[in-house]
Amino acid sequence: xxxxxxxxxxxxxxxxxxxxxxxxxxxxxxxxxxxxxxxxxxxxxxxxxxxxxxxxxxxxxxxxxxxxxxxxxxxxxxxxxxxxxxxxxxxxxxxxxxxxxxxxxxxxxxxxxxxx
Amino acid sequence: xxxxxxxxxxxxxxxxxxxxxxxxxxxxxxxxxxxxxxxxxxxxxxxxxxxxxxxxxxxxxxxxxxxxxxxxxxxxxxxxxxxxxxxxxxxxxxxxxxxxxxxxxxxxxxxx
Numbered sequence: 001x002x003x004x005x006x007x008x009x010x011x012x013x014x015x016x017x018x019x020x021x022x023x024x025x026x027x028x029x030x031x032x033x034x035x036x037x038x039x040x041x042x043x044x045x046x047x048x049x050x051x052x053x054x055x056x057x058x059x060x061x062x063x064x065x066x067x068x069x070x071x072x073x074x075x076x077x078x079x080x081x082x083x084x085x086x087x088x089x090x091x092x093x094x095x096x097x098x099x100x101x102x103x104x105x106x107x108x109x110x111x112x113x114x115x116x
Numbered sequence: 117x118x119x120x121x122x123x124x125x126x127x128x129x130x131x132x133x134x135x136x137x138x139x140x141x142x143x144x145x146x147x148x149x150x151x152x153x154x155x156x157x158x159x160x161x162x163x164x165x166x167x168x169x170x171x172x173x174x175x176x177x178x179x180x181x182x183x184x185x186x187x188x189x190x191x192x193x194x195x196x197x198x199x200x201x202x203x204x205x206x207x208x209x210x211x212x213x214x215x216x217x218x219x220x221x222x223x224x225x226x227x228x
Contacts, residue, residue: 042219043218043221045215091159098212098213098215099211099213100147103148107159107160107161108159
């Protein structure tokens with residue numbers, strides 16, 4: 001398996017534009033996570049899915065953020081409209097399970113988002 | 117919910133010296149404590165973990181210790197090398213279907 005795949009790797013956009021980040025988890029993994037990483041806040045969990053169903057989106061900062069997982073092999077994180085403070089590295093991760101075992105999270109390479 | 121505090125936020129050591137990173141957690145139900153390493157410009161990757169039925173675990177130059185009574189756990193790196201330079205994240209969770217809660221990370225610099 002190629003691991004978790006994210007696209008694009010870098011995104012530069014202007015304030016007010018819509019941004020869509022994409023993720024393909026490892027095949028067979030039941031859990032998918034979206035994180036945002038900044039120097040100030042570290043790794044923040046935004047939302048996670050189990051079998052394509054969103055379980056907890058309490059980390060989504062505002063209504064401008066939305067995430068979907070239409071099938072087991074694809075998820076998107078959308079920001080509309082984008083703002084400069086959204087600039088960060090966004091990671092997608094997946095894991096086989098969430099209990100005490102088989103819960104290692106495999107991270108994608110991340111998308112570095114810059115909003116001008 | 118769980119809260120994980122990590123210290124220090126930055127750490128510089130001379131090559132060959134030891135480095136220790138400490139984390140505390142708040143939820144006594146937590147019983148799984150992994151450590152992730154993130155090299156510059158790369159993704160976080162699991163390097164070692166410990167479950168609450170053991171107090172210490174070693175893997176070559178790295179070791180983790182856990183004190184459940186005090187609710188803290190630590191990462192120890194001995195004989196540090198330049199390739200150990202990275203950001204290290206601790207995390208904690210319980211045995212249920214709850215996600216990991218990460219600390220804010222420690223930036224370790226190993227000076228040659």
